[in-house]
Amino acid sequence: MSTGAELPKGLHRIIQLPSPELGELWDSIVLDQAIKDQLIGQAIINFTVRQSVSRSVLPLHGTVLLVGEPGTGKTSLARGLAHKTAECFSGASFRLLEVDPHALGSAMMGKTQKAVSDLFGQTIAESALTGPTIVLLDEVETLAADRSKLSLSANPVDVHRATDAVLVQLDLLAETHKNLLFIATSNFPQAVDEAFTSRCDLVLEVPPPNLKACEQILTLCLKGMGKQFAAMAKLPQTAGFDAVANEVHGLDGRAIRKVVASALTLRKQVAMNPNELSMADLTKAAKAAKAVRAKGTKR
Ligand SMILES: Nc1ncnc2c1ncn2[C@@H]1O[C@H](COP(=O)(O)OP(=O)(O)OP(=O)(O)O)[C@@H](O)[C@H]1O
Ligand SMILES: [Mg+2]
Incomplete structure (x- = not known):
């Protein structure tokens, strides 16, 4: 290069x-x-x-x-x-x-x-x-x-x-x-x-991701993170994952990956140790991202 x-x-x-x-x-x-x-x-x-x-x-x-x-x-x-x-x-x-x-x-x-x-x-x-x-x-x-x-x-x-x-x-x-x-x-x-x-x-x-693609993007992101923080790779198989995927539907691929990043910032102990990330953190971050997006489109 x-x-x-x-x-x-x-x-x-x-x-x-x-x-x-x-x-x-x-x-x-x-x-x-x-x-x-x-x-x-x-x-x-x-x-x-x-x-x-x-x-x-x-x-x-x-x-x-x-x-x-x-x-x-x-x-x-x-x-x-x-x-x-x-x-x-x-x-x-x-x-x-x-x-x-x-x-x-x-x-x-x-x-x-x-x-x-x-x-x-x-x-x-x-x-x-x-x-x-x-x-x-x-x-x-x-x-x-x-x-x-x-x-x-x-x-x-x-x-x-x-x-x-x-x-x-x-x-x-x-x-x-x-x-x-x-x-x-x-x-x-x-x-x-x-x-x-x-x-x-x-x-x-290039279309925005449909529901299935949103689920796959979240999975790819969490599995990718799982290489460093093993517990994150298990989240896609955990109860409540489908609801998070539903929640991010409507966001673009970049925003979906950023939901994972911002979920890591909501609690100090998760920021210190991403293995502590919970489905509730992801849901909260997803809802916040959707709310910001909704405001943006109304402007
Ligand atoms: N369909 C998708 N699947 C997985 N990841 C995606 C998808 N779309 C975007 N991303 C992620 O979002 C980020 C931004 O992607 P990229 O820069 O290629 O988008 P773009 O369409 O060129 O954006 P822009 O129009 O703002 O330049 C990358 O990290 C990429 O992996
Ligand atoms: Mg670009």
Whole structure:
């Protein structure tokens, strides 16, 4: 993994794939297997079918967009997908480039268009020349903002130009560098430029967890904690667990995991020794999280 000052502008990480850490991330997201399979399928055809079939027959751009509410696992899935894809092509040297759109947009205000062009036209294109490359465009609405919704008076012309530059570069790369796959995420799909969305080969909505998924997320979290605090791993088999799962239904995956964290803070002896965590603590934390969420949605 490469991080730090030696990275080209606009990237905040380069990861050699496969990466078992990212594999764990993929496994940690509870989601309908059909959705996970479709994501992997789309990534596979990008590096197989797309390489040999003309774009006039199958207009693949090499871009996938994951949309969904905050905390539903989009970034984790995107990073995990990079690993799963590389795993399917053992022998090939894949790498993941993680773009930092905020660095492009803010730190280089006034130079965004050039920064975008350099990043896509040089850094990303050069990486693709040396081997199959997957690019994470997290929170892509920052980079490909919907130009129709930006008012020129309130938003710098620079933002418009950045979106234009992204689209131009995506078109160029789609034509010339086929061993590239962009995985973008957004929790504001309405803020993403339509021209970007229409270039995506797959736009997939990551849904909030249903009741069964809530139960599984809680179980995974408690079992994970159980590696350090053995008693916590037994909670999913304890009376009252179903009621807690019911209680967290309606929260997103991130909030459900945070319920476990906040349950540990309610009593000093539990904070000191998480093995003391009770179902009552979990219920109380879940109810509190739901109450906060309810207030938030009324605002
Ligand atoms: N479906 C899920 N199953 C298990 N864990 C989940 C799920 N969804 C989210 N999480 C957990 O929530 C946390 C946040 O996930 P992640 O950052 O991938 O979400 P996101 O959709 O990208 O959020 P945001 O829109 O705020 O960027 C992670 O710890 C992840 O494991
Ligand atoms: Mg995210």
